[in-house]
Amino acid sequence: MSRFSFLEWPVVRQLRSGDPLGRGEAVTSQKTRDITARTSTADRVVQSVCPYCAVGCGQRVFVKDEKVVQIEGDYDSPISRGRLCPKGSASEQLVNAPSRQMSVLYRAPYAKDWQHLDLETATDMVADRFIEARRNTWEDTDEQGRALRRTMGIAGLGGATLDNEENYLIKKLFTAAGAVQLENQARI
Known part of the structure; x- marks a missing residue:
């Protein structure tokens, strides 16, 4: 177990590092110095548009290993100029939510349980019902x-x-x- 060094006291760190007001390096812990932003380790950045409303705010989507790791406002967007509302800022959760449904679920009339359907079958069912409702x-x-x-x-x-x-x-x-x-x- 290492002992706390006198040189690591905040006031001593401030004087030693040339940060007498304690607003920079002197108040930064080693843990904070070791942290890297998710955006700096991304493989690529993709420009996109926020999916939530009709405003069309620009987004920068940071991708690492083909997975979205962060979404930020796009400063090049003439609409939002780098800003996002709370829903737009949280849109990363839309793609990475663990409870996100990735398959089609169908519950037949009066049934108690859901069943999985392939996309083609579900699409055909919707189209058939749409055409029948229109015709009737x-x-x-x-x-x-x-x-x-x-x-x-x-x-x-x-x-x-x-x-x-x-x-x-x-x-x-x-x-x-x-x-x-x-x-x-x-x-x-």
Whole structure:
């Protein structure tokens, strides 16, 4: 067990290191000196856009061993100029959360348990139900014969983790399908 040296006393360290006010090297512990930032050990930095809202703040994503280790604001972004809101700052957790679902889960009507499905089967199920709902609830004209060309059996709700482009494409898809009930989580 090593003994604490008189030379390591804070006041002595301040005078010895040329930091009389104790605002720099004199108050930095050895443990702090040994720490390296996650950003300095990253293999590469990828520019991205925050996925949470429609603002489109720029992000710098630090990747090491093909895993996201840190996300910071992008100073080159003309929109956010290096700033991120609390959700954008925590978006690293969106990718690295241990409870993140990585497979499709399906629960049949009246079933108690979830079952795993492959992505192709789940996509086909959604498409079949979408087409069937559109076909069964299509309204071509109203009682006076005016053109409606809509369906009230399909509604769309955009999410806050989708970016502008994804929400735009979803709105175009649902509008083309005849849906008129479209909303976004950001407005609710």
